[in-house]
Amino acid sequence: MHLHRYEKIWLALGAGGLALFIALLCVNAFAMGMAPPSNMEMIDPAQVTQTPPFDNPGLKKVGENEYDAYMTAFAFGFAPGKMEVPLGATVNFHVTSPDVVHGFQIPGTNVNFMVMPGHINSASYTFDKPGEYLILCNEYCGAGHQVMATTITVK
Amino acid sequence: MKIAVFSQTPVDRSTARLSLSYIWVAYAAFGLAALAGMLQGMVRGGLIELPSWTNYYQILTAHGVLMALIFTTYFIIGFLLSGVARTTGGALHAAALRWGWAGWVLMTVGTAMALVTIITNDASVLYTFYAPLKASPYFYIGAALLVVGSWLGGFAIFSSYRKWKRENSGKMSPLFVFMSVTTFLLWIIATLPVAVEVLFQLIPWSFGWTSTINIMLSRTLFWFFGHPLVYFWLMPAYIAWYVCVPRVIGGHVFSDSLARLAFICLLLFSIPVGFHHQLMEPGISPGWKMIHVILTLIVVIPSLMTAFSMFATFETTGRKKGGVGLFGWLKKMPWSDVRFFAPFVGMLFFIPAGAGGIINASNQMNAVVHNTVFVTGHFHITIGAAVALTFFGVSYWLIPALTGRTLTRTANRMGMVQTVFWAVGMFLMSFAMHYMGLQGSPRRTSYTTYMDHPVALEWMDYQRVMAFGGGLLFTAAILLLLILGYLTFFAPKGKTEYPIAETETVQHTPRILERWPVWVGVLVFLIVMAYGYPILEQLNHHPPGSPPIRTW
Numbered sequence: 001m002h003l004h005r006y007e008k009i010w011l012a013l014g015a016g017g018l019a020l021f022i023a024l025l026c027v028n029a030f031a032m033g034m035a036p037p038s039n040m041e042m043i044d045p046a047q048v049t050q051t052p053p054f055d056n057p058g059l060k061k062v063g064e065n066e067y068d069a070y071m072t073a074f075a076f077g078f079a080p081g082k083m084e085v086p087l088g089a090t091v092n093f094h095v096t097s098p099d100v101v102h103g104f105q106i107p108g109t110n111v112n113f114m115v116m117p118g119h120i121n122s123a124s125y126t127f128d129k130p131g132e133y134l135i136l137c138n139e140y141c142g143a144g145h146q147v148m149a150t151t152i153t154v155k
Numbered sequence: 156m157k158i159a160v161f162s163q164t165p166v167d168r169s170t171a172r173l174s175l176s177y178i179w180v181a182y183a184a185f186g187l188a189a190l191a192g193m194l195q196g197m198v199r200g201g202l203i204e205l206p207s208w209t210n211y212y213q214i215l216t217a218h219g220v221l222m223a224l225i226f227t228t229y230f231i232i233g234f235l236l237s238g239v240a241r242t243t244g245g246a247l248h249a250a251a252l253r254w255g256w257a258g259w260v261l262m263t264v265g266t267a268m269a270l271v272t273i274i275t276n277d278a279s280v281l282y283t284f285y286a287p288l289k290a291s292p293y294f295y296i297g298a299a300l301l302v303v304g305s306w307l308g309g310f311a312i313f314s315s316y317r318k319w320k321r322e323n324s325g326k327m328s329p330l331f332v333f334m335s336v337t338t339f340l341l342w343i344i345a346t347l348p349v350a351v352e353v354l355f356q357l358i359p360w361s362f363g364w365t366s367t368i369n370i371m372l373s374r375t376l377f378w379f380f381g382h383p384l385v386y387f388w389l390m391p392a393y394i395a396w397y398v399c400v401p402r403v404i405g406g407h408v409f410s411d412s413l414a415r416l417a418f419i420c421l422l423l424f425s426i427p428v429g430f431h432h433q434l435m436e437p438g439i440s441p442g443w444k445m446i447h448v449i450l451t452l453i454v455v456i457p458s459l460m461t462a463f464s465m466f467a468t469f470e471t472t473g474r475k476k477g478g479v480g481l482f483g484w485l486k487k488m489p490w491s492d493v494r495f496f497a498p499f500v501g502m503l504f505f506i507p508a509g510a511g512g513i514i515n516a517s518n519q520m521n522a523v524v525h526n527t528v529f530v531t532g533h534f535h536i537t538i539g540a541a542v543a544l545t546f547f548g549v550s551y552w553l554i555p556a557l558t559g560r561t562l563t564r565t566a567n568r569m570g571m572v573q574t575v576f577w578a579v580g581m582f583l584m585s586f587a588m589h590y591m592g593l594q595g596s597p598r599r600t601s602y603t604t605y606m607d608h609p610v611a612l613e614w615m616d617y618q619r620v621m622a623f624g625g626g627l628l629f630t631a632a633i634l635l636l637l638i639l640g641y642l643t644f645f646a647p648k649g650k651t652e653y654p655i656a657e658t659e660t661v662q663h664t665p666r667i668l669e670r671w672p673v674w675v676g677v678l679v680f681l682i683v684m685a686y687g688y689p690i691l692e693q694l695n696h697h698p699p700g701s702p703p704i705r706t707w
Binding site for chain 2 (some may be wrong): 005011012018021022035038043094106111119120132139143144147
């Protein structure tokens with residue numbers, strides 16, 4: 001099959017750039033620990049409100065200025081309602097759903113993941129700037145999807 | 156209404172009637188979908204409120220189903236059937252016509268069922284119908300009929316291809332036919348898992364025959380289909396770019412074998428990639444996600460081949476017409492011919508669209524844009540601009556070619572205006588969507604200020620820009636339907652060319668490109684490699700299932 005010389009150059013540059021890009025993605029994900037949220041833990045969706053720690057959603061201090069936030073996302077809200085952490089706190093969010101699929105996103109941060117019934121999903125973030133951060137559901141979950149939000153205040 | 160088909164058509168009357176029947180259902184769906192889309196934009200922009208008997212998510216479901224599934228699938232089958240007939244002697248034989256009509260009937264019954272359940276608000280689950288949101292069983296049955304009907308349309312193409320092969324043994328098939336066969340091979344293989352999801356998971360569960368559903372499995376089966384779906388939209392547009400547009404500008408196919416190779420690459424690397432839609436989900440390990448990301452990004456190669464081929468054709472043709480200097484050939488393009496202008500504008504949109512696609516597919520960057528309105532902006536410049544403008548450009552010659560009428564100078568000029576309106580509207584809307592998405596504004600969400608949260612209030616100006624773009628798009632949609640109605644029923648009778656380009660000289664195309672068992676074999680291997688283990692895991696190791704839930 002005949003390939004024009006310019007086309008060979010064009011494709012070689014494209015393929016080379018692509019290979020470099022893929023290599024960077026792999027380094028990012030596996031060497032630098034920036035893989036997407038992929039928690040493998042499971043839970044019975046019908047028993048969420050009886051299963052610790054989701055029976056009592058909230059912040060638990062696990063280190064010096066580090067917290068685990070156990071949360072539930074349901075139609076149409078999040079539990080706990082509001083949270084507050086000190087400036088510079090690292091928060092490990094662990095979220096599950098007792099009903100349909102929801103999303104969990106904090107605009108302005110890289111915290112963005114799916115919340116699925118039967119699964120627990122997690123992401124961590126260190127809040128270096130003070131303010132009231134919006135937490136919203138970004139997966140359509142029903143008639144009240146647009147009001148499903150809460151906040152986390154960093155002081 | 157009966158559409159008169161006059162004698163001077165490049166394909167015979169029965170093929171023209173079949174093809175037009177598909178195309179007009181496509182545009183009827185397009186009109187309704189455009190109305191729904193405009194209303195959504197206005198609601199989200201905070202400009203109007205919907206009456207109490209409907210809601211944002213109902214019209215969002217209607218917009219998604221009608222645009223992404225009905226308009227595209229009907230148009231594609233109608234276009235490809237006519238092109239296959241045109242390049243295999245001008246007519247479909249009786250068996251192909253029967254498959255074609257059987258497909259049309261099944262699809263139309265399915266579409267009607269799905270539409271009724273959407274109108275009665277029993278299916279506001281959006282076109283991705285994520286369980287455990289439960290729609291009416293008749294919505295799922297309608298979807299299944301639509302898919303199975305589209306397979307019959309594919310069988311019409313396969314049947315014509317086999318007949319041509321029998322009568323021309325040892326020859327390479329015409330490029331248009333080869334590409335149509337590849338497109339439908341992709342479609343049938345890609346829709347098998349969603350058919351399994353609908354038939355064995357959703358329908359029994361929605362009737363109450365099974366009490367719970369495996370959510371993870373249903374999502375995996377859906378996205379097995381969901382990504383090749385976008386290539387199913389794109390490949391017919393590529394057919395127009397590779398085969399029809401070169402003829403419109405008076406040029407030739409740049410390279411027959413490269414065109415075929417690009418299509419084989421698309422066939423292989425569009426299916427085993429669905430996890431890139433599930434990057435932010437629990438229950439799938441980062442390693443498997445990365446495998447799908449790598450396979451996804453390989454699509455860059457056939458895309459670069461296509462870009463090269465297009466501009467090589469434009470330059471070669473422009474220089475032959477006397478274009479000199481580095482860019483002089485560009486001036487020789489038929490800029491005032493809508494048959495060229497509309498698809499060309501679509502191609503321009505595809506450049507940023509491709510870049511946005513790479514962002515979406517990349518592991519880490521996806522965390523910034525996942526489920527934000529950035530993604531909506533992305534697929535509005537791929538399907539809504541690159542593909543849709545190409546389909547419009549094709550319709551401007553295809554409909555008069557099939558009805559035996561002509562694209563008059565005025566109709567052509569109106570088509571140019573329509574293209575500009577559509578392009579400007581899409582540019583404004585998708586620019587606002589991309590920008591807001593980067594700020595974190597979610598997709599598929601009705602108007603909200605999140606209790607006047609300052610972050611959300613900052614999005615409002617862009618939401619109004621988005622609504623304004625949507626208004627321009629709706630105007631362009633109405634203009635399009637008026638022009639196409641004119642071309643179907645009122646334009647002067649005459650001969651309209653069905654543009655099919657050929658290579659300038661006889662080119663040697665490697666025979667391996669048409670050995671289907673080889674490519675289907677490679678594809679099955681890739682699918683088993685990418686999906687075999689994860690699906691086994693999801694079947695054997697899963698949390699308790701979910702009961703049906705209605706939250707609207």
